[in-house]
Amino acid sequence: MARITFIQNDGTERVVEAEPGMTVMEAAVKNNIPGIAAECGGACACATCHVYVDDAWREKTGSPEQMEEDMLDFAFDVRPSSRLSCQIKVTDALDGLVVRIPEKQF
């Protein structure tokens, strides 16, 4: 189990438990975290599950692959810490992960 903290733009925090193997997007959707629309259902095809990974966790979550980087072109206010949460696989090493939800998804 990995505990993931989602921080909304207004500062509200929610901690959810995620099983290794699932994606951060799935953990968010399963727990009704607002702001993760995941319109395409996790196909890396829409950029509506955009999150900012907390700086302390960026190394562990890694950087986007080509397709994800391309898809981030469709996100709003993309920053160096931007990721599509459907492309971050939960592992035990990500226990404690903190991600922020952008003010606006497209």
Place this chain on the structure above:
Amino acid sequence: MSQDVIKTDAVIVGAGPVGLFAVFELGLVDIKCHLIDILDRAGGQCTELYPEKPIYDIPGLTVVTGQELTDRLMEQIKPFGPEFHFNQRVETLERLDSGFRLTTDAGTQFECKIVVIAAGGGSFTPKRPPLAGIEQYEGTSVFYSVRKMEHFKGRDVLIVGGGDSALDWTLNLAPVAKSLTLLHRRGEFRAAPASVQKMFDLVEKGDISFKLGQVTELHGEGGKLRSVTVKGADGATFELPTEVMLPFFGLTMKLGPVADWGLNLHENLIPVDTEKFETSEKGIFAIGDINTYPGKLKLILSGFHEAALMAQQAHKYVYPDKKLIFQYTTSSTSLQKKLGVK
């Protein structure tokens, strides 16, 4: 615009996998179909969102990609000669004495006995950047597609994005605009490398400029854009004089005009019964992701099932005097004839 009205048995709104399979089920009961889709090809989300992604829950196919499934469905419905009308969106639906009249945004008119709405998540429309006040500029200073070149003639044009649309229009509008800036968040492009090269050639010649960054604010009044604030790659912001902006951020799904067709709706979905998959209006069916009923699952296979049951009821409207005898494709010679295998 006065085209002949197309008369047919059924009009299917949406050419995604479920709309395509509806052609098959309706074809088996001798109902002829026309399909209308806003995209330029069949497949809906399967080909637009995930052509290369594997689907694992189509019965009998261990794994199939969105494109492959679409290709196979197209092959499967060939014997029924469906006719496609792409790049069009159905705007209005009127009830006639016998059946319905549908009109698309291209002015094409259809008269049919039944309507099957298989529009999935709605019609694909360009994404609107969530910039404060952008609505007031749409159609005057902000455009999501180029319909008239005059809108750009002699103006300060800003194109935002890094895909083929952004690059193609950069190249096409460069000679027309007073000034043209292409803005993209990074130095890599999804567009065809040749277009990217041409774009950089124009930058080199000083005809256009290319900037790295993202738009954060719009400035102007009365629907007239004056400038935009851009957050550059280094995080610093700058202002860019802009009279016309073309943002290209891909497509999203919106219910669109379906909402105005007088059907009962529930949270942007169309409630149907689970026997005939008929809407609150007799003769209008809704199948696939766009419908809702207790226990609904948004699965392609559920849409296929819905299509089969819908066709049974559709037959009653199209052939009120004929009794439909249920038959299997495995054993019925008449069905096999329709499929062209006998």
